[in-house]
Amino acid sequence: MKPVLQIKNLRKDIGKKTIIHDLSLDVFAGEVFGFLGPNGAGKTTTIRMIVGLMGITSGEVLINGISIKKDFAKAIQHVGAIVENPEMYKFLTGYQNLLHYARMVKGVTKERINEVVELVGLEKRIHDKVKTYSLGMRQRLGLAQALLHKPSLLILDEPTNGLDPAGIREIRDYLRKLAKQEGLAVIVSSHLLSEMEMMCDRFAIIQHGRLVGIESVQDLVNSSQKVLLNVNPVEEAVSIIRQIYSNALRQVTKQGIEISVEREQIPAINAALVSKGVKVYGIQTVAKSLEERFLEMTGGNEIA
Amino acid sequence: MPSFISLIQNENMKIYRRMSTWVMIGLLALATIAGALMIKGTHKEEATGDWKKQIIAENQTLKAQLSEGNMPKAYNKQLEKQLRINEYRLEHELKPIASNSFWGFVVESSNLIEFITLFTIVIAAGSVANEFSWGTIKLLLIRPASRSKILLSKYAATILFAVCMLLFLLISSFIVSAVVFGVENVRDPYLAYQDGRVVETSMILHVLSVYGLNSVNLVMMVTFAFMISTVFRNSSFAIGLAIFLMFTGSQITMLLAAKFEWAKYSLFANTNLMQYIDGIPPVEGMTMSFSIMMLLVYFAAFNSLTWLIFKKRDIAA
Structure with a gap:
């Protein structure tokens, strides 16, 4: 499969300082791809270079195979984006804002504008001035302007910033739907790991302007997991676990026994406990391993 | 690729959907009306028969000044022109155009073009800088339109605004003048002095040339x-600097011109083209074509700097 976005050895110097070092990655159609990193790691700078707001010192950004540097207009027409906050013309209505952006691309009809308005659920307020909108409504309007021209690459910088939990969930579901059903490549950036985990298929960890690694959420979930066992009697269970997986045991707390195993090992432990007559009241996965993995990769506690 | 027309439509929407624009248009209309009423109030009926006596007296002073001959050449030319025109008026029984008449006020109100300059400066200063301060520049520049095209559409929309304001002033001054002063002298000609001869031309042509030269x-x-706004991305700074220079630029140039010849290369020595028709250029030997050349050089320099910076800039707002 041909990637929608290809970044090749991307580098940005400002003055004598290098902000982005030799970044390379591919994003494919139908996936939600995350840029994860602490504030100031270079996520937004990278996004700005992808959409041509910032010059590229060296390296290349290709969108559907077209270089953003050499053929900006042709490359950018496949991109819809919100860079940082969705700032709109506050003295215009939501509809006038969309009209403004629709005029800047060929072939966006009035029907398409209405369709997008409906899609983001702003029908009732679209003819109100943007200054009366809540942050959540502005995010929706931002999403609407990014989708107007049916892009194949959607880039959202911190899309859940300032949203309430319901709004976050809605955006998350919506982005997944866009990727799976419409086949868009979606890029989101965030400094929150938990968000990445729930939204993305894959994510790149960026720190100090360098790519630390690219992770697949699926692989991470399948690998090592932290599991909480609620059993009785505890002492006997501990000794059984020591016998089968000596390295698995983490600690014993009031909540239960904490172990760290791979997904496939959980039924085996359960079977062993049950066969020895230990009562198992609950097995609960505590998805902490991703965060641990993240800290391991970035080597510190710089995450917010 | 979007058409240039739709980009201008966008810029127009951003200009005319704002309250402040309409306040400026309202102020201009008010100033026109207030100006007419003020002239009406201060110029009481002048005795109609007296204008000949006044001109004869004026001519005597003019002649006296001319015969003294210790004035600069350009000033003498000015006096002679006035004298010839006055003589022509006496000869052909043509009453001078008073400010409290139809044409008088229309010409007088062209002074309000300064207002329009001021308002258009406000629009120009906001055009690029506001996109930065609103943060909308980030969404504006990620469309399939080149930065040059977007910048040009902004400049064009600004000039379009000025043209609309000029037309608005012209039309409203006609209406206000007709209502307040009547259309009694609407057929009077304008007396121009060309190559040592007085010629009668139409008044409307004269008004249009006054508008043109002031523009x-x-x-x-x-x-x-527009340049300052693009370079510094700060609309208040652009407004402040442009207005400061607009009001002090010509005075400073006059002071410099009295001492240094190079003052003729300054922008403000050349912006007032009226000086070649109705006045005296600040440095002797300056001509209309010299000034037009200088203006073109400044115009090209301002615009290319604006364009270069806007095209190259990293958007990190």
Whole structure:
């Protein structure tokens, strides 16, 4: 499969300082791809270079195979984006804002504008001035302007910033739907790991302007997991676990026994406990391993 | 790729959907009406038969000044022109055009072009800088339109605004003048002095040329404000600097011109093209074509700097 976005050895110097070092990655159609990193790691700078707001010192950004540097207009027409906050013309209505952006691309009809308005659920307020909108409504309007021209690459910088939990969930579901059903490549950036985990298929960890690694959420979930066992009697269970997986045991707390195993090992432990007559009241996965993995990769506690 | 027309439509929407624009248009209308009423109030009926006596007296002073001959050449030329025109008036029984008459007020109200310059500076200063301060520049520049095209559409929309304001002033001054002063002298000609002869031309042509010549200053100041706005991304700074220069630039140039010849290369020595028709250029030997050349050089310099910076800039707002 041909990637929608290809970044090749991307580098940005400002003055004598290098902000982005030799970044390379591919994003494919139908996936939600995350840029994860602490504030100031270079996520937004990278996004700005992808959409041509910032010059590229060296390296290349290709969108559907077209270089953003050499053929900006042709490359950018496949991109819809919100860079940082969705700032709109506050003295215009939501509809006038969309009209403004629709005029800047060929072939966006009035029907398409209405369709997008409906899609983001702003029908009732679209003819109100943007200054009366809540942050959540502005995010929706931002999403609407990014989708107007049916892009194949959607880039959202911190899309859940300032949203309430319901709004976050809605955006998350919506982005997944866009990727799976419409086949868009979606890029989101965030400094929150938990968000990445729930939204993305894959994510790149960026720190100090360098790519630390690219992770697949699926692989991470399948690998090592932290599991909480609620059993009785505890002492006997501990000794059984020591016998089968000596390295698995983490600690014993009031909540239960904490172990760290791979997904496939959980039924085996359960079977062993049950066969020895230990009562198992609950097995609960505590998805902490991703965060641990993240800290391991970035080597510190710089995450917010 | 979007058409240039739709980009201008966008810019127009951003200009005319704002309250402040309409306040400026309202102020201009108010100033026209207030000006007419003030002239009406201060100029009481002048004795109609007296204008000949007044001109004869004026001519005597003019002649006296001319015969003294210790004035600069350009000033003498000015006096002679006035004298010839006055003589022509006496000869052909043509009453001078008073400010409290139809044409008088229409010409007088062209002074309000300074207002238009001011308002257009405000629009020009906001055009690029506001996109930065609102943060909307990030969404504006990620469309399939080149930065040059977007910048040009902004400049064009600004100039379009000035043209609309000029038309608005012209039309409203006609209406206000007709209502307040009547259309009694609507058929009077304008007396021009060309190659040592007095010729009768139409008054409307004269008004249009006054507008045209005054617009030169407007275009230069607006281009300047547009440049500052793009370079510094700060609309208040652009407005402040442009207005400061607009009001002090010509005075400073006059002071410099008294001492140094190079003052003729300054922008403000050249923006007032009226000086070649109705006045005296600040440095002797300056001509209309010299000034037009200088203006073109400044115009090109302002615009290419604006364009270069806008095209190259990293958007990190």
